[in-house]
Amino acid sequence: MGEAKRRRLAGDKTLTVYHHTSTLRSNLIWMSGVIELEGRSPPVYHPRLGEIRTDALARRSMKDFAPLVWFTTQTSVPQCLVKTSILFIDKVTRKAKQMDVDSDMGNAMALHRIAIGFRVGDVSVVPWIDHLGYRTAEGAVLNETAIEAGDDPRHWYVSEQPVDVLKSSEVWSSRSIMNPKLERWDWYLKDIHNMVRMCRERKDTFIAPAWLTTDEAKMLAVAMGVPAFSGDTDPEELPPPKVFATKPLT
Numbered sequence: 595m596g597e598a599k600r601r602r603l604a605g606d607k608t609l610t611v612y613h614h615t616s617t618l619r620s621n622l623i624w625m626s627g628v629i630e631l632e633g634r635s636p637p638v639y640h641p642r643l644g645e646i647r648t649d650a651l652a653r654r655s656m657k658d659f660a661p662l663v664w665f666t667t668q669t670s671v672p673q674c675l676v677k678t679s680i681l682f683i684d685k686v687t688r689k690a691k692q693m694d695v696d697s698d699m700g701n702a703m704a705l706h707r708i709a710i711g712f713r714v715g716d717v718s719v720v721p722w723i724d725h726l727g728y729r730t731a732e733g734a735v736l737n738e739t740a741i742e743a744g745d746d747p748r749h750w751y752v753s754e755q756p757v758d759v760l761k762s763s764e765v766w767s768s769r770s771i772m773n774p775k776l777e778r779w780d781w782y783l784k785d786i787h788n789m790v791r792m793c794r795e796r797k798d799t800f801i802a803p804a805w806l807t808t809d810e811a812k813m814l815a816v817a818m819g820v821p822a823f824s825g826d827t828d829p830e831e832l833p834p835p836k837v838f839a840t841k842p843l844t
């Protein structure tokens with residue numbers, strides 16, 4: 595991308611940038627209401643692998659620049675999120691063993707991919723190439739590994755603050771796990787905003803993981819001892835219908 599074009603895009607307040615995540619942790623995002631800085635998100639529970647912790651320190655030392663929220667101008671899933679690795683921690687010895695995984699395993703681990711879009715004029719983001727971290731030693735390593743994976747860091751934007759999900763303007767997702775082809779789901783954006791508002795109005799609201807079926811989510815609510823009700827999502831669509839569980843207000 596030429597310098598003139600990059601500057602023009604940076605000043606285009608209608609440009610949309612996307613934060614890529616998945617149904618593995620989307621319910622945590624809806625409950626918190628923000629896209630959190632890297633390394634600040636709580637662990638998630640995978641239906642097959644158990645508890646998963648995303649450790650930003652495994653990706654970089656976080657010494658040259660502070661944690662960021664990462665975005666890209668591309669709706670396609672970044673290759674650096676597909677070509678990943680797993681750290682297995684022995685519960686007894688606490689020793690770690692790293693295993694690189696291929697794209698099929700990476701997609702299977704993530705479940706359904708999601709991209710949440712924000713207009714540049716609505717959130718405090720800057721092009722990664724203009725951020726001070728870009729030219730640090732850590733930034734150079736990130737750039738090199740991204741290029742090796744097949745990504746272009748010049749498409750990246752970053753925020754130094756958590757980003758309000760209610761400012762999102764688009765959402766894209768895939769009906770396929772193993773071969774994700776993201777499609778724009780305007781109907782689901784309204785659902786997301788409604789979930790975020792509900793969680794802000796009632797701090798005790800719990801949104802079941804999207805990978806649970808509706809029946810499983812309701813059983814979870816029963817086990818929690820709280821009333822549950824479903825959202826308005828079309829049951830023929832993905833992710834599966836959401837279940838909200840709320841404790842009685844006291």
